[in-house]
Amino acid sequence: xxxxxxxxxxxxxxxxxxxxxxxxxxxxxxxxxxxxxxxxxxxxxxxxxxxxxxxxxxxxxxxxxxxxxxxxxxxxxxxxxxxxxxxxxxxxxxxxxxxxxxxxxxxxxxxxxxxxxxxxxxxxxxxxxxxxxxxxxxxxxxxxxxxxxxxxxxxxxxxxxxxxxxxxxxxxxxxxxxxxxxxxxxxxxxxxxxxxxxxxxxxxxxxxxxxxxxxxxxxxxxxxxxxxxxxxxxxxxxxxxxxxxxxxxxxxxxxxxxxxxxxxxxxxxxxxxxxxxxxxxxxxxxxxxxxxxxxxxxxxxxxxxxxxxxxxxxxxxxxxxxxxxxxxxxxxxxxxxxxxxxxxxxxxxxxxxxxxxxxxxxxxxxxxxxxxxxxxxxxxxxxxxxxx
Ligand SMILES: Nc1ncnc2c1ncn2[C@@H]1O[C@H](COP(=O)(O)OP(=O)(O)O)[C@@H](O)[C@H]1O
Ligand SMILES: [Mg+2]
Numbered sequence: 001x002x003x004x005x006x007x008x009x010x011x012x013x014x015x016x017x018x019x020x021x022x023x024x025x026x027x028x029x030x031x032x033x034x035x036x037x038x039x040x041x042x043x044x045x046x047x048x049x050x051x052x053x054x055x056x057x058x059x060x061x062x063x064x065x066x067x068x069x070x071x072x073x074x075x076x077x078x079x080x081x082x083x084x085x086x087x088x089x090x091x092x093x094x095x096x097x098x099x100x101x102x103x104x105x106x107x108x109x110x111x112x113x114x115x116x117x118x119x120x121x122x123x124x125x126x127x128x129x130x131x132x133x134x135x136x137x138x139x140x141x142x143x144x145x146x147x148x149x150x151x152x153x154x155x156x157x158x159x160x161x162x163x164x165x166x167x168x169x170x171x172x173x174x175x176x177x178x179x180x181x182x183x184x185x186x187x188x189x190x191x192x193x194x195x196x197x198x199x200x201x202x203x204x205x206x207x208x209x210x211x212x213x214x215x216x217x218x219x220x221x222x223x224x225x226x227x228x229x230x231x232x233x234x235x236x237x238x239x240x241x242x243x244x245x246x247x248x249x250x251x252x253x254x255x256x257x258x259x260x261x262x263x264x265x266x267x268x269x270x271x272x273x274x275x276x277x278x279x280x281x282x283x284x285x286x287x288x289x290x291x292x293x294x295x296x297x298x299x300x301x302x303x304x305x306x307x308x309x310x311x312x313x314x315x316x317x318x319x320x321x322x323x324x325x326x327x328x329x330x331x332x333x334x335x336x337x338x339x340x341x342x343x344x345x346x347x348x349x350x351x352x353x354x355x356x357x358x359x360x361x362x363x364x365x366x367x368x369x370x371x372x373x374x375x376x377x378x379x380x381x382x383x384x385x386x387x388x
Contacts (some may be wrong), residue, residue, distance in 0.1 A: 254269075
């Protein structure tokens with residue numbers, strides 16, 4: 001078992017694309033670290049550098065305290081699980097599992113024990129004599145995992161290992177994988193672009209964008225205290241509302257004005273970071289922090305927005321309501337809703353709220369929404385950084 005430490009790790013392809021900017025990241029021994037970011041953000045490149053499949057153009061990699069920056073992949077004591085499984089089609093499952101051990105000249109007895117143990121753990125004993133083409137996607141995924149397990153490596157590196165599976169199987173495999181990782185206690189770096197996987201699987205999550213590490217923290221940290229608007233908008237579904245607003249503290253009671261609606265802001269939510277007063281801000285507000293005025297349990301703080309529900313999506317456990325402020329058309333189906341002068345810029349004037357499934361809100365309804373102002377977050381409109 002071993003931790004992984006990346007120091008100023010960087011990658012530039014062909015002297016052209018800077019795929020990864022100098023990045024510091026420490027994965028603790030036994031930890032499951034999720035690396036998440038949109039497509040092209042450099043996740044695979046980071047993972048392949050840790051594996052030794054891609055040469056770093058800067059910085060260093062340590063696994064278990066040993067500097068492996070220039071070590072050959074096979075001597076790094078890691079096992080990688082790929083999105084396309086990478087199984088040998090002509091080999092039986094049993095031989096796919098044992099292959100990595102046989103090429104390392106591990107004793108036959110040990111190989112048999114480890115294959116049997118891994119197959120039992122993954123529930124693939126009945127499949128041992130089949131070939132990959134005789135397996136479903138989920139079964140292939142298990143075999144790919146098994147092949148990593150039998151190696152008993154210092155770390156697992158997984159690159160979107162579940163993305164070829166259908167939604168239901170993905171959820172099941174996600175849980176199986178976490179249980180397995182906990183049982184084995186093997187340090188794991190898990191790459192995904194799926195924020196639900198990241199939030200549910202990671203002990204900690206590292207967010208990449210354009211090759212730059214944005215933030216590292218527990219799922220809870222990232223969700224509640226995103227360091228910038230990118231992280232705020234990337235994690236959570238529906239995404240956090242990010243609305244242009246004006247923050248003012250000069251009148252004694254701090255307020256923020258969003259599309260003409262003035263909301264009072266609790267003192268401890270007001271950024272202490274220097275800035276003008278009033279100042280332009282981006283207001284971050286989670287959909288679940290917006291409640292229906294007629295059924296809210298929030299104290300009547302006067303933090304209200306009202307508008308037209310132009311789209312209502314039923315998710316099952318709850319209902320997502322897309323609200324437009326200042327809409328004048330009562331029938332969004334026939335006439336495109338008109339938005340008042342205020343809030344016509346960008347996505348301003350639109351708020352996504354998440355209500356309880358018992359809501360009676362229907363498309364076309366006008367309604368008042370109360371904001372849980374304890375959950376307001378402000379971002380700098382220029383840099384996108386959270387204002388502290
Ligand atoms: N072999 C390569 N040669 C040149 N550029 C590459 C190569 N592999 C990836 N890139 C570029 O590096 C960036 C990061 O890619 P990648 O690490 O695959 O991102 P992700 O896994 O997050 O989708 C992208 O801009 C991609 O086009
Ligand atoms: Mg990738």
